[in-house]
Amino acid sequence: MRAYLMELVGTFFLVLTIGLVSVQGAQLAPLAIGFALMVMVYAGGHVSGGHYNPAVSLGAALRGALPTSQLLPYWVAQLLGAVLGALVARGAAGGPFTVAPGPDAGTFAALAVETLFTFALVTVVLASATAAATKGNSFYGLAIGGTVAAAAAAGGAISGGAFNPAVGVGAVLVDAFAGGAAGHVWLYVVGPLLGGALAAAVFSYLHPEG
Numbered sequence: 001m002r003a004y005l006m007e008l009v010g011t012f013f014l015v016l017t018i019g020l021v022s023v024q025g026a027q028l029a030p031l032a033i034g035f036a037l038m039v040m041v042y043a044g045g046h047v048s049g050g051h052y053n054p055a056v057s058l059g060a061a062l063r064g065a066l067p068t069s070q071l072l073p074y075w076v077a078q079l080l081g082a083v084l085g086a087l088v089a090r091g092a093a094g095g096p097f098t099v100a101p102g103p104d105a106g107t108f109a110a111l112a113v114e115t116l117f118t119f120a121l122v123t124v125v126l127a128s129a130t131a132a133a134t135k136g137n138s139f140y141g142l143a144i145g146g147t148v149a150a151a152a153a154a155g156g157a158i159s160g161g162a163f164n165p166a167v168g169v170g171a172v173l174v175d176a177f178a179g180g181a182a183g184h185v186w187l188y189v190v191g192p193l194l195g196g197a198l199a200a201a202v203f204s205y206l207h208p209e210g
Helices: 002-024 029-048 055-063 068-093 107-129 140-159 165-177 187-206
Strands: none
Touching: 002 029, 002 068, 002 187, 055 068, 055 107, 055 140, 055 165, 068 140, 107 140, 107 187, 140 187, 165 187
């Protein structure tokens, strides 16, 4: 239960940060998002693994670092945290917050960006936080947060920059209840989960020793 609560709390603060910087149009939004994830990973990595992302949990389960019986509860906790974070961000900022592809971005481009950068994120998580060769390191949070910051800066304007089904679904659901569109929500489920699964497969090939 402690792990599930930690996943809810960490995802909540990640989505809250994304929502607030998005509504305010903060110039350093990618850095803020990356740092928010980094500190929450350090805060909860020893409790739950610090996933805060269903795609990361899927990759960890496929890699053998998370029991498959815990995968669904992790997803539920992450989605609840994301919905709560989106609600609070919307109320605190006084404006709508959602995740959506850029106005000039094609569907394939948005899906590719979500898949590829989630692949990069999950690869970094597995390599820095679960591999035997990096066990006990102190840089895993910085590596994970830095990956998200780079992904948001590089691909956010194309795909919306979720790289996380909980972020995408939570934000879009809250916006849809307020009258927004939800037709693109599948991008933030299919792309990241595909990226997470591919990352687990590649990790297993590159690290046969575990």
